[in-house]
Amino acid sequence: MNIVAGVRSYSEVNEEIKTEFLSKNKVTVTDVNGQRYLGCALDVGKTLEIHGTAGNDLAFCLNGGKIMLHGHGQDAVGNTMGGGEIIIHGHTGDALGYGMRDGQIYVRDNVCCRGGIHMKEFRSMKPVLVIGSNAGSFLGEYMAGGTIILLGLGLKRGEKIFGTHCASGMHGGKIFVRGSFPRENLSPNIKAVSITAEDEKELKEYVGKYCHCFEVDFESVMNKSFVKLIPVTSRPYADLYTAN
């Protein structure tokens, strides 16, 4: 049985989802119109399938569960998620993967501003964000760890693969960009370097997964070369207020 969200309040819909998960491992919710916190803290082994426009903080603190969104996401998808997988058959709003600690997010189309803001990694925990089309301004802002992969698929003439202030304050992790990118939009602390054999292995794994999820031809995606954006120093603001 599917849960129909309609224009009901987010708390009511989330309560129903929680109840369903007591006896099931997969729950489907349809006609979603902006309800917040769907799939919040979902555990390992559970899958939530969503049809419609998911509200803010989708999969907040995701705890190993799987989210499949057939539609578009709004702001702060995967906020502080600690593991699991989010697959979005559409685009998302601002602050995608905000403070993400582990797990993977795959977005078929574009993301708005501040994608991957303050992603971080620790030992075996390594978040990964794969974006099919392009990203708005402040991609990877304050990024401390993890991997962002930006594919630039289906860009129209004049569209840029990322907006201004890309990687502003980034001090860890890496951003892989496929094809050409607007150097003027890159923050001063960032350098673009060639990918290593190890990077290529990592890229193939996640790009392969993206292509599998959204039925895209893997070879043609990998045919174009990638560059890696990394911070020059891990302390970009060391001298901002005092020289120390």
Added chain:
Amino acid sequence: MLKEGQVRIPSGCAIAAIIDRKGGMINGSEIIKSIALMHDRSNGLGGGFAAYGIYPEHRDEYAFHIFYENAQAHQNCEEFLFKHFNIDVAERIPTKKVDSISNGPDIWRYFGRVNRVRMKNSRLDESEYVVQCVTKVNAAYDGAYIFSSGKNIGCFKAVGYPEDVGEFYMLDRYNAYLWTAHGRFPTNTPGWWGGAHPFNILDWSIVHNGEISSYDTNRRYIEQFGYKCTMQTDTEVITYLFDHLIRHHNLPVNVAADVLTAPEWAEIDRMDSDKKEYFTNLRAIYSGALVNGPFSVILGSNKGLLAINDRLKLRSLTAATKGSRAYFASEESAIRIICPDPEKLWSVSGAEPVFVPLELNEEEDV
């Protein structure tokens, strides 16, 4: 009672707008449906709407909507109004009892033309005369607030959730070619009826999500030109900035938008020489009108609809188009609930104001 920190309030103000570029009419129930979907972004301390084209039978007269806090304010304000304008109609704005809305002021509206003798004696043009009269009432008449003063437009606002405010004013009885709406979550000031959005002067109305960090700079700048900030909240200053730049300085709407959201100097340095000169001039001449802080703002006017975002893009705003209509909302779902299949949908970026002009031809406008 739960203490601060024990209760989570998901917040952030909501704005929404619809325009039909060809001037087709849209019922008030549509904008209510859109703003109602974002219920959780406001906290019941303010909601409001601006509607354009709702008074065709009074299209050449000023429509004044006024809050009166007491009978004395009512009497004093009417005395002033009847002296400075030839008022045809004076009536209470029809409202319906809604449980969640109470303790409101007495709400009146007036339709009228300027008193030409007084206007000539004042040596002001008509718009300036009207603005000065409105400013005078709002600043000097205790308990009376003119919150709407344009022609063929009206603002409707109250302390309450926006969908309740829409029901209170029975907005499903109005049809407009342009609607804006606001759900308020006041942060730095307590909510009151005058502080609800939209803020209006003449045909300009503003709804705003965010905060104006440059408020005092902007207020000091605009008060040099005779405006007075009386509504105890930051947003009204944006309304006066637009009125000043467009009416006094004759700037096109998109240039005025560039003044308010001019790019950072580092970005200007990278521009080609024409653009560099343009933005350098704007920033030099209008430095006091540069608006800083996190905001998304929608300006309604009889020329069209303008949406702007702060330069660092700290508030979300989505735009969409279908046929002759354009839609704006803080959340995508609030657009899709009234327009499920838009032809185009995008996030308004901090660097690019979006202006949707009204394309009425002159004959229709007479």
